[in-house]
Amino acid sequence: MTVTQLSQEVICFAGDSGDGIQLTGTNFSHNASAWGNDVMTLPDYPAEIRAPAGSVSGVSAFQMQFSSTDIHTAGDEFAVLIAMNAAALKNKIGGLVNGGLILADQNGFSKKNIELAGYSSDPLSDGSLPDYRIIADNFTHLTVQSLKELNLPPKQLRRSKNFFVLGIVFWIYSRSLTQTEEWLKAQFSDKPLVMEANILALNAGFNYADTTEIFGESFQVEPAPKKEGFYRTISGNEALSLGFICAAEKLQRTLFLGSYPITPASEILHTLSKYQDVGVKTFQAEDEIAAACAALGASYAGALGITSTSGPGLCLKTETLNLAVMTELPLVVINVQRGGPSTGLPTKTEQSDLLFSMYGRNGDSPMPVLAAASSADCFDMALEASRIATTFMTPVILLSDGYLGNGTESWLVPNPDDIAISAVEQYQQTDQFHPYKRNPITGSRPWVSPGTKGKMHRIGGLEKQSVTGDPSHDPDNHQRMTKERAAKIAGISAFIPEQPLTGETDDLVLVISWGSTRGGVSSAVKQLREQGMPIAHTHLRYLNPFPANLAAIIAAFKHVLVFELNNQQIVKLIRAEFLTPAKSATQTTGLPFKVRDVVKTISEYYGEITDGC
Amino acid sequence: MDVEILNRKDFVSKSQVKWCRGCGDFNVLKTMQSVLAKTGRTRENSVFISGIGCSSRFPYYLETYGFHTIHGRAPAVATGVKAVNPELDVWVITGDGDALSIGGNHFIHAIRRNQDIKILLFNNAVYGLTKGQFSPTSAQGWVSKSSPSGSPDRALSPLALAASADATFIARTSDNDPNHLAMVLEAAADHKGTAVVEILQNCVIFNDKVHEPYNGPKNRDENLLYLNSSMPLLFGKDKTKALINNGFGFKVAKVDDPCVLVHDPETQESTYAFALANLNYPQFPVPVGIFRQIQRPTFDQVLTEQQNRAIKKRGTRDLTTLLQQGSYQRLV
Numbered sequence: 016m017t018v019t020q021l022s023q024e025v026i027c028f029a030g031d032s033g034d035g036i037q038l039t040g041t042n043f044s045h046n047a048s049a050w051g052n053d054v055m056t057l058p059d060y061p062a063e064i065r066a067p068a069g070s071v072s073g074v075s076a077f078q079m080q081f082s083s084t085d086i087h088t089a090g091d092e093f094a095v096l097i098a099m100n101a102a103a104l105k106n107k108i109g110g111l112v113n114g115g116l117i118l119a120d121q122n123g124f125s126k127k128n129i130e131l132a133g134y135s136s137d138p139l140s141d142g143s144l145p146d147y148r149i150i151a152d153n154f155t156h157l158t159v160q161s162l163k164e165l166n167l168p169p170k171q172l173r174r175s176k177n178f179f180v181l182g183i184v185f186w187i188y189s190r191s192l193t194q195t196e197e198w199l200k201a202q203f204s205d206k207p208l209v210m211e212a213n214i215l216a217l218n219a220g221f222n223y224a225d226t227t228e229i230f231g232e233s234f235q236v237e238p239a240p241k242k243e244g245f246y247r248t249i250s251g252n253e254a255l256s257l258g259f260i261c262a263a264e265k266l267q268r269t270l271f272l273g274s275y276p277i278t279p280a281s282e283i284l285h286t287l288s289k290y291q292d293v294g295v296k297t298f299q300a301e302d303e304i305a306a307a308c309a310a311l312g313a314s315y316a317g318a319l320g321i322t323s324t325s326g327p328g329l330c331l332k333t334e335t336l337n338l339a340v341m342t343e344l345p346l347v348v349i350n351v352q353r354g355g356p357s358t359g360l361p362t363k364t365e366q367s368d369l370l371f372s373m374y375g376r377n378g379d380s381p382m383p384v385l386a387a388a389s390s391a392d393c394f395d396m397a398l399e400a401s402r403i404a405t406t407f408m409t410p411v412i413l414l415s416d417g418y419l420g421n422g423t424e425s426w427l428v429p430n431p432d433d434i435a436i437s438a439v440e441q442y443q444q445t446d447q448f449h450p451y452k453r454n455p456i457t458g459s460r461p462w463v464s465p466g467t468k469g470k471m472h473r474i475g476g477l478e479k480q481s482v483t484g485d486p487s488h489d490p491d492n493h494q495r496m497t498k499e500r501a502a503k504i505a506g507i508s509a510f511i512p513e514q515p516l517t518g519e520t521d522d523l524v525l526v527i528s529w530g531s532t533r534g535g536v537s538s539a540v541k542q543l544r545e546q547g548m549p550i551a552h553t554h555l556r557y558l559n560p561f562p563a564n565l566a567a568i569i570a571a572f573k574h575v576l577v578f579e580l581n582n583q584q585i586v587k588l589i590r591a592e593f594l595t596p597a598k599s600a601t602q603t604t605g606l607p608f609k610v611r612d613v614v615k616t617i618s619e620y621y622g623e624i625t626d627g628c
Numbered sequence: 629m630d631v632e633i634l635n636r637k638d639f640v641s642k643s644q645v646k647w648c649r650g651c652g653d654f655n656v657l658k659t660m661q662s663v664l665a666k667t668g669r670t671r672e673n674s675v676f677i678s679g680i681g682c683s684s685r686f687p688y689y690l691e692t693y694g695f696h697t698i699h700g701r702a703p704a705v706a707t708g709v710k711a712v713n714p715e716l717d718v719w720v721i722t723g724d725g726d727a728l729s730i731g732g733n734h735f736i737h738a739i740r741r742n743q744d745i746k747i748l749l750f751n752n753a754v755y756g757l758t759k760g761q762f763s764p765t766s767a768q769g770w771v772s773k774s775s776p777s778g779s780p781d782r783a784l785s786p787l788a789l790a791a792s793a794d795a796t797f798i799a800r801t802s803d804n805d806p807n808h809l810a811m812v813l814e815a816a817a818d819h820k821g822t823a824v825v826e827i828l829q830n831c832v833i834f835n836d837k838v839h840e841p842y843n844g845p846k847n848r849d850e851n852l853l854y855l856n857s858s859m860p861l862l863f864g865k866d867k868t869k870a871l872i873n874n875g876f877g878f879k880v881a882k883v884d885d886p887c888v889l890v891h892d893p894e895t896q897e898s899t900y901a902f903a904l905a906n907l908n909y910p911q912f913p914v915p916v917g918i919f920r921q922i923q924r925p926t927f928d929q930v931l932t933e934q935q936n937r938a939i940k941k942r943g944t945r946d947l948t949t950l951l952q953q954g955s956y957q958r959l960v
Contacts, residue, residue: 243959245957261951292943292945296935300707301733301734301737308734312705313708313712316713335701338698428951429951431948465672465675465709470672471672471691475694477696
């Protein structure tokens with residue numbers, strides 16, 4: 016029996032929605048993360064609660080990469096495909112590497128299932144997949160058999176098949192079952208029979224792989240060299256939630272979330288509503304508008320008001336955002352972007368709300384826009400969004416997306432003492448109090464909440480008289496206030512980190528990415544640089560305003576190539592702002608970039624511009 | 629601690645009041661200022677939140693905290709304010725168009741949550757600020773700029789809607805009767821929970837005298853039904869007419885009818901307030917006063933209780949514990 020060492024591996028669990036695929040994948044990723052691997056995951060599930068059983072559109076999948084080195088994506092292709100039925104095989108076979116392993120549950124390849132998946136004969140046995148290694152058995156039947164002493168109906172026993180298969184996969188990668196057993200004990204503490212069934216199934220799967228000799232070898236992916244500390248796997252939505260809890264505590268403000276459920280942002284509402292004990296107040300509003308308005312009301316009353324949503328929900332919140340711009344109150348709006356327009360692709364990722372976030376308001380209504388770069392970075396960007404909103408008295412849009420929101424990665428848990436934001440020192444006006452007298456450094460007005468003695472004042476959506484804040488229709492004042500609001504937001508560029516650059520300013524091409532594309536694009540650039548290509552890369556997390564030194568970086572390059580998951584949005588901003596003839600590379604498939612595709616695009620572009628040199 | 633004794637003038641802001649001459653809003657403003665002073669409210673803990681419309685300029689004229697928000701959304705903004713600072717007295721100022729048309733959703737949901745806010749709904753049955761279109765409370769068939777053939781919509785009763793959403797405090801009063809207005813506002817101020825107060829208000833420009841047939845000083849005695857707790861439902865100049873039960877509603881009877889109903893604002897079933905709210909002139913007198921006044925936990929109380937239970941269950945978690953949840957330690 017040989018154990019082959021791998022530096023990294025990509026696997027994909029796929030089955031019917033309802034087969035427990037997300038749960039299985041999550042458990043494997045937790046195990047890999049606890050083992051010390053660097054982990055990134057890409058859940059992929061249908062928008063329907065239960066699409067017709069056995070149909071290709073009803074396939075739920077969970078792809079993950081785990082590695083003994085730092086990784087930044089969930090992988091392009093997978094080496095192992097766990098297919099619980101024929102539809103899962105059909106849906107995902109395109110992502111399996113040549114020579115890859117198919118681990119299939121024959122129970123999901125009944126005549127009916129094969130037909131439903133659109134195959135004319137059983138692909139596992141008809142010789143149509145010669146490029147792959149197939150290991151198929153009736154895992155469902157084996158699960159039921161191994162659990163038959165339990166006093167549970169067969170239908171219930173069959174539901175443990177995902178843990179049987181997980182046991183097999185744990186054996187393949189030489190993993191311990193302890194952690195998953197502990198998880199099952201905690202998860203099903205009130206359903207002891209279900210707990211026992213799942214634990215038995217997990218062990219039965221492991222033993223099956225150990226005793227049958229159908230696997231000639233097993234594999235080992237060593238832990239990645241990591242800094243000492245506490246690690247956990249975290250999704251972007253969880254990281255945002257924790258980030259805001261930390262921000263509120265550091266800022267000494269109550270955290271208030273007003274939200275209305277929407278995929279893929281609902282998890283933020285679910286997560287934060289579990290933290291009432293640490294003072295978090297969540298409000299499931301009657302609609303997106305009320306959610307934003309209540310959050311703004313909370314900010315007005317002195318809390319850190321935030322609201323979470325996804326594309327269509329942001330449309331409804333914009334009137335409130337304008338009110339926040341006019342009244343100069345802090346508010347953080349989280350937009351976990353998905354495919355659009357309209358209802359679009361509810362469970363798929365995209366970055367196509369950028370221009371809407373920048374400009375989707377009436378009047379000249381400038382607002383900071385930030386974009387998290389990875390699931391774990393969502394934590395840091397929640398802190399940043401909170402810092403900017405409260406320091407500059409402004410609403411802030413924080414862009415995440417479905418890939419970051421649902422995807423997970425291993426995260427080095429920070430020490431709260433190292434979190435640098437602190438409560439904003441309020442600008443003290445020594446003479447008469449004026450609600451719109453600006454702090455000379457930040458340009459922001461004071462945050463005085465109801466309940467404060469002696470500073471009663473009125474604010475609202477009507478144009479403000481500069482300094483006094485009284486409603487004003489004076490033409491010169493409107494011009495002045497329009498400029499003051501714009502200058503305040505533009506001035507934030509002096510209070511954000513410098514734009515980092517990978518590579519040198521005398522490299523031939525500058526690649527620009529933003530938001531969730533960092534993983535795919537940075538991995539591609541790394542590969543190309545290792546091959547000696549002069550490709551530099553800069554990744555944007557601050558989109559409005561841009562960091563102050565970005566202009567100089569872009570000016571240093573003749574060739575600029577911009578990657579994003581939409582139909583050319585940030586490239587327009589970059590061209591307009593920096594007067595550079597930047598090229599655009601986009602994808603709108605609802606999926607993140609594959610490293611290979613980015614490598615190909617950059618290489619082709621490099622080929623074009625160096626042709627004849 | 630010294631308690632500052634304030635009078636009406638302390639609640640007058642420096643802003644110039646810009647309503648039309650003769651507008652009913654002036655009386656409401658003055659009475660509100662008096663009520664705040666009389667009930668011993670502090671200026672810093674009073675917050676007036678409004679939507680859009682003539683009446684929604686109200687907060688500018690009060691020396692308290694004020695937030696003039698967006699059309700129809702004031703109850704939602706107020707919900708956030710009250711949820712994070714339950715110490716505040718939160719008033720929502722709204723009109724018939726603002727509360728019932730664009731803001732209908734928020735109006736219903738604030739009420740069903742029993743958020744501790746006082747909603748003053750100025751009802752002049754017309755859109756004033758946009759210059760004269762029919763509103764949700766305009767009579768069907770009413771001719772306006774946007775309804776030259778008459779409003780096609782049936783009029784909505786704000787208080788019937790409030791009763792349907794199970795409001796814990798429901799009242800009606802009018803802009804031209806300061807004593808009655810003050811009595812109702814004081815009761816609303818003292819109520820814990822959502823108080824919905826409909827104020828029959830006159831728009832001199834676009835819908836002058838709309839409430840005159842029952843609310844005009846000359847017609848009140850005959851056509852208003854003054855609701856007083858524990859008092860029979862009598863009306864008419866010499867209180868010779870009475871309301872008695874008739875199926876799910878009322879009918880008019882003589883004062884000596886043995887079945888004359890006695891008003892009980894603490895009636896638990898909202899159907900009673902609903903039936904009162906559906907009494908329309910001229911078939912019936914128009915009830916004014918407090919329709920309903922019952923106790924139910926408020927939204928901020930429920931949130932606080934949940935929070936206390938969560939703390940009891942989990943103990944207090946510091947940030948480190950919270951962040952490290954589900955983590956494993958790696959030593960190098």
